[in-house]
Amino acid sequence: MQHTERHTRSSRFRHTFDARLPATPTHLAVLFAIAAATPTVFAQLQPAADATADAAEKALPAVRITASQDTPLNLNEDVSNGALGTRSQLDTPFSTTIVTDEQLQEMQPAKLGEVFMRDASVSDNSNPYNAWASYVTVRGMQLDWQNGFKIDGLPFNAYGITMPYEQLESVQLLKGLSGFMYGFGAPGGIVNYVTKKPPGSATFLGSVDVGYRTDGIWSQHIDLGGRVGPNAMFGYRLNATHEEGQTYNDGHVRRDAVSLALDARLTRDLTATFGLLWQERHSTSITSAIYTAQYPGLNLPPPVSGGSSNLSGPDQHLNTNLQWYTAGLRYNLTPDWTASLTYGFSKSFRDRNEGTFFLQNYLGDYNDFRFAGKEGHRLTFWQATVEGNVKTGPFAHQLVFGAAYQKQINDYEVNSFYDQIGTGNLYQPNTNVFYSPEGLTTFPSSDIIQKALFASDTIQLTERWSVLGGVRYTDYEQNGYALDGSTTSTYGKNGVLTPTVALMFKLARTTTLYASYVESLEPGSIVAPTYANGGALLPPIRSKQYEVGVKSEHERWSATAALFRTERGAEYPNGANVFVQDGEQIFQGIEAGADVRLGRSWTVGGDVMWINTRYQRGAANVGNRVAGAPTFVGAGYVSYAVPGVPGLRLGVDAKYTGNTEVRPAGGLRTGGYLLVNAGASYATRLAGHDVTLRAAVDNLFNRRYWMFQYADYVGPGDPRTLSLNARFDF
Template identity: 70%
Template sequence: MKSSTCSRGTGGGFRMRPMACAAILLLSMGQPALAQQNSAGQTPALDQTTTDKASQDATLPAVSVTASKDPLQHLHEDVSSGALGTRTQLETPYSTTVVSGEELEDRQVKKLGDVFAQDASVSDNSNPYNAWASYITVRGMQLDWQNSFRIDGQPFNAYGITMPYEQLESVQLLKGLSGFMYGFGSPGGIVNYVTKKPPVTDKQIASVDVGYASTAVWMSHVDLGGRVGPDSMFGYRFNATHEEGTTYNGGNVRRNSFSLAADARITRDLTATFGALYQDRHASGITTAISTAQYTGTSLPPTLSGGSSTLVTPDQHLDTNLQIYTAGLRYDLNQDWTLSTTYSFSKSTRYRNESTFYLLNPAGDYNDTRFEGKEGHQLNTWQVMAEGLVKTGPLQHQLVFGAAYQKQTNDYTANSFYGQIGTGNIYQPNVNRYDSQGFYTYRNADITQKALFASDTIALTQRWSVLGGVRYTNYEQHGYDLDGATTSTYTQNGVVTPSVALMYKLAPTTTLYASYVESLEAGNVVSESYANAGAVLKPLRSKQYEFGVKSQNDRWSATAALFRIERGAQYANSDNVFVEDGESIFQGIEAGTDVRLGNNWTVGGDIMWIATHYEKGSSNDGNRVAGAPGFVAAAHVNYSVPAMPGLTVGADAKFTGNTNLRPSGDLNVPGYMIFNLGATYTTRIAGHNVGVRAALDNVTNRRYWAFQYADYIQPGEPRTVSINARVDF
């Protein structure tokens, strides 16, 4: 889990934690502090017994958003677990990570990989200035851009979307299989973006910040919130951001983002909520995708900087639009039972004019293949859920029941362009250009999921508890041609994805667990680069076994997990046909801890070791799974300078081991290590809290190739500087 050592200071100010983290010598200490999330009115997780709960709470360290000594990993804070309801991370029998909004601000993140930079189980495949913005690998498995992303628990299509991170309260990651919790999806896990919420109290929120990032990108952001009306009945939180300028690779970016969260306390027991997020983003001169599908060498060409102008052309661009609207009702029947219902509508579109450089040889020669087209996705979702506590004899139950409906539609360009426009060399300027043409889109596919789910967490004794849950899903997928005629149909009713877990309390602050969960992911529509482009593959079933421990204490916290995941394998065969064949196996260990040393130092680290292989297939058996690094380690250190109160400096480092680029195992991406520095300073000027953040990423300007997707690589980002100043009113 990601740790955050930034915390709210007294008087409403904030102490900002830099991108922290130095020496890889600290590998034995890891996992940053988890984000804080309001849990007012939520049904509490069942720990040992209802009567023991009160005494346990008295024993556990207090958590407050205004405290300067927050628990290090925030394992007592809530995390959304879908069909399990909302429960603390300490009571969740799966590995999770939560990164707080303050940590996002301190790191000044630009892409999803930056969010989890201190989590060893997450590898960065993302890029802030092309369509790979949401690509990360978790435990060696890439997330599914159609089903693995949520905003405030509601699904949206994340392909090409760079989120407005300055408008988020936290980012949550549920690692591993999520079939029981959320339905169809990749076994890599689920990312949930939590937007900023109205304040619980009458305190008003008003801040303005401005930022600068290499080479000349400027950002301004406003955050407003408060409560109004009789008895503070209505709450609101409004954020607006404008970003524009020249990126580190010589391209340009322009973004406008707006979000609104509101609630109404209609009665003491009934609360209505509303949320909206709108973002329009244009990026030109985007970083070109680089494929090795036609590469004949046994090792990759010499590295070059991600800021190199030879990898961009001014006619390439990515325009995206994201909209999501949510509405919900929550009714507390009594102190033990709550009913809730939520509806959401999301829409994401992208217009790409993007090249893929198909590398040919170690000299860096390539065929330049251009894609241009428009794509869009819409999701309508509805869910109703009941959460509560009951007692049957000596046993106590935490129950969750619910029903969910989701319909996704995909629109694609009828006359998109995909073809070779020239040749070139990655070390020389690209002179190829492609002029845009007019497009029209058509309904390409729709996917409907209808599900019932239930779970029961039974407290057997004060220490032992058992969890059982099941999700029952009807799944239907249709493909259509330009005239609207159905070209393919896949239907599977009665899909059952169970989960079971056993938990043991070593102490009120420490939980041991063993869990099993199954998942089913939707069949892929094969992309244009393969010989069977447009084919719809069957869904893949996966299984996960996990044994773990979580412990949260006053001055230290730690987590560890052993896991094994069995997943159906997909890859391109020797005829460049994308197929499902055999299984891919992932088994390994992840561990981390954070420790507060004295009053001024915080150190930590995170490690993941994983062994992967293909089996039961017609080829590649025994080879490492493409995209899964064998070893990853991260470490960080922060120091609050006593001579200058309010100043914190820090450093962090992350090592990513070598990674197979292809299922055939004949080409590797070498390992690399990145160092970052950061500093934050908080003070009061004229009665206002003022903060300044500075971050220096890739301090040594290391050049390296990074895995992006099977047979795709990207150059590592160059050294970049980010500065931000904020004033609270």
């Protein structure tokens, strides 16, 4: 199992340093001088306690109410596992990662790839200023933008959506197959965005922060939470953000986001919840996609900077809207049994005018194709579960039973535009212009309906041995429709079983060995318009995964490792530029990572992934490496608390991504590249309130490189970017 929860390390310093000195001009000058000279990301400082460091370490707070200590990787922190319920990462027989609110504040991410900078199993394919914002590969497999993303465990369509990371409690990643846990989905994994919730006690929470990002983007964010009413019955958490300014590629972005979480403790045993997240985002001069299917060379042209305005124009734009709502009831039937009912509805919409450059030669010449259209997705979700504990003879059982219903409606454009508008060169300004026509509208072009029953049993055989078994029974229906409402394609299958089994052994209270097997089905792709069969709806694909791993977490160090193998049906464009399903993809490899706290000031960590991939059993591409899967990825970080300046912490992160096959047909690879980020943060108190200043620079050395984005697509790496943030806690 990978470095499972490497991203929650921030809390380990929570009471280690005294940061109550006033923010003198000297201190501020030191911070921003460091930010300018050794730009930053991911550096950290935590507010301090009055006690000495030794005493503070002995009194580190628990991550969970039931935890006894705050450990480096927080393997004791809960992670959502869908139909398996919520359990600690240490007790989850799959590879997982958690990035906490504190880590998100440090990193100040603009896209999903930046969130997982320290995770070697995650490769960045994303771009903050076009529709690729949530594209990443996990263990060489791209996440499914239709089914691979959740908010508080509930589905939404993530295509083109950049999340309001400042409004999240954490970002969780379940690596690998998710068929039993969440139903249909690609085997790369599940990203679950966890929103901020009302506080458990009557303590008021409040903060406001102001941020700046290259080249002129300013943001303001407020976070308020508390409890009111008799016995603090009603809880609330409100977040609001406004962001606007000039992007690094001479475009413009404007974003407004609001999230609200409410709960009501109606009785001692009954709790009602409600949540919403709304975001409107507008970006202009978005970066064009670069398509290599027609490229004849064996080496890509010299890379251009993602900050170059040559790849965009003022006529190109991406406008998105995300609406997400949830309501639920949770009732404690007995001290050992709980029933819950959850409803969710999400609606995502995008209006885009986006260029695709069909690369023609090593000189960088291209044919400029333009897509202009509107698309949307609506998801309705119901789930009822009952979970609890029983004993049968000497065995203890943790049981989960449930039923779920999900309907996804995809709305696509009636009269979209897609055609060549000119030619150009990567190293020259793009002079082609095409503004979106008026009157673009959408219609319900397809729907996907899932009805499922699931059950799991985790049996405690002895004090050390336990076994998990679960199965999901799904009726699946997938339909395509014409503009007049007639059915153009259909696929349906009832009684689809996706099982999972796992064996776990507690080597010690802090160490778990496990072996797991899981199956999954993913919906067939909706073929992109760049292919000859654009718009076609392909049937579902079955995958299998085998994994053996270990997780161990202690007060000052943590380590994880896993061996895995995934077998997945293959999809790719053939020689006639038809996107087909043919053959199988094999992914097998190893992940390993460790973090250690050295003394009072230093923390270091490292993470590696090696993976071997190939196509097999198909009519084409047999023996080739799978497109999008780097053979090797390594990540590491160093964090240092400056003894002479209480409250100041410096940090450096680095990640090397090996060369990656671009095309399923082989013969074209991105080069390997190393990215270095550096960071600093300073925490103090002003007038009795906590104040935190952060600075972050990504791509410190301004490295130019090509990144894999999708089969046959590459994208330019982001340029060096500076982010600053000042936070004041009420």
